[in-house]
Amino acid sequence: MIMKLIETHAHLYSEQFKPDQAEALHRAVAAGVGTILMPNVDHSTIDAMLELEAAAPETCQAMMGLHPCSVGPGFEKELQLVEGWLAQRPFVAVGECGIDLYWDKTYLPQQQEALRVQLxxxxxxxxPIVLHTRSAFEEAFELVAEAQDGTLRGVFHCFSDGLAEAERIIALGGFKLGIGGVATFKNGGLDKVLPHLDVAHLVLETDCPYLAPVPYRGKRNEPAYLPLVLHRVASLLGQSPEAVAEATTRNAQALFGLPS
Incomplete structure (x- = not known):
């Protein structure tokens, strides 16, 4: 039986899929991925993302946001564009946004301001809001916690922190952990975290074209690999893949307001 999965984070519109985007979409659907949610990066990705959504409206749904790695001088113009699009038409979420201090800490104040605006x-x-917190969990969490008035909800995407951080996210209320290929990595660390969590707090993602799960690690990732993440998560939770597929699909439907 093919399970119906929701891919909650895929850059399927990216340049890396130019040669075979339609085929990648077909492979995803054949693998049981019924819905693909696409986070925006910045002004340069909007057209490609919306074109894919228009070409495959039954599968692909767009978010609107500004990625922290695109925050630099003149980021206010980028945010105005995000605001303009959100006012113009429906989107499934605000994102991808957050704080990233992995490569560069120069623009931390601007990243903080951009995140406040998007919250x-x-x-x-x-x-819902989709959060990127690479090497910046504390910095991002602080702003999200500050903004949480009981109505804020979303995903800490590409979660790869520890159990203490997972528990803080859960205690905040309204937020899920986005689990992807890192769960399959030998030293990814999630084998120490996921066995202690309830599946009610999880959604599945690939973050393609990045972070391909084992055995494709280091190659281009794609939504068709989502079942590999599912099977690893099910194994760590000690549950059947069917039960985890059903629960994470339900979680994503409720969070993003998708039809069941």
């Missing part, structure tokens, strides 16, 4: 937009439009 406010998520509340204004009553949308």
């Amino acid at each position: 406010a937009l998520a509340k204004q439009y009553d949308l």
Whole structure:
């Protein structure tokens, strides 16, 4: 039986899929991925993302946001564009946004400001927010906790921190952990975390074209690999893949307001 999965984070519109985007989409659907949620990066990705959504509206749904790695001088213009799009038409979430201190800490104040603005937009439009927190869990969490008034909800995408961080996210209320290929990595660390968590707090993602799961690690990732993540998560939780597929699909439907 093919299980119906929701891919909650895929850059399927990226340049890396130019040669075979339609085939990658077909492979995903054949693998049981019924819905693909696409986070925006910045002004340069909007057209490609919306074109893919228009070409495959039954499968692909777009978010709108500004990625922290695209925050630099003149980031206010990028945010104005995000605000303009959110006012213009429906999106499934605000994202991908957050803080990234992995490569560069130069623009931390600007990243903090951009995140504050997008948290406010998520509340204004009553949308979930999709958070990127690479090497910046504390910095991002602090702002999310500050903004949490009981209405804020979303995903800490590409979760790869420890059990203490997972428990803090869960205690915040309204947020899920986005689990992807890192769960399959030998030293990814999630084998120490996931066995202690309830599946009610999880959604599945690939973050393609990045972070391909084992045995494709180091190659281009794609939504068709989501079942590999599912099977690893099920194994760590000590549950059947069917039960985890059903629960994570339900979690994503409820969080993103998708039809069941």
